[in-house]
Amino acid sequence: MAMQRHSILVGKCYRDAFGATYRIVGFNGDVVQCVLYHRTERGLVEREHSDSWADLLEGLQGEVECPPAA
Numbered sequence: 001m002a003m004q005r006h007s008i009l010v011g012k013c014y015r016d017a018f019g020a021t022y023r024i025v026g027f028n029g030d031v032v033q034c035v036l037y038h039r040t041e042r043g044l045v046e047r048e049h050s051d052s053w054a055d056l057l058e059g060l061q062g063e064v065e066c067p068p069a070a
Contacts, residue, residue, distance in 0.1 A: 003060040005053055008032075013066035016059040022049070023066050032056050037067050 003014065013023045021037040034056075036049040044067060 003057055003062070005057060008057075008060075013037075013064050014060045015062060015064045017061055018059070021064060021067060022056070022060070027053070030054075 008014065008024055008027075010024050010026055013021050015021050019038070023035040023037070025033045025035060027033065030052050031050050032053055033048070033050050035046055037044055037046050039045070046067075
């Protein structure tokens, strides 16, 4: 079940069905800015990411602890 827009807060982290974690940085209109974390064979990778609300919410499973700052 997808999360609802009103439950997403700036500064919090959320995990998707594939295990990626999103830290919400901000949003305006239909665009959400976040930092995307995912694991590779080299460790945790972090990159800036933006997505539409619809696409982001479709895959989110729930709130999680944010990874430690790099």
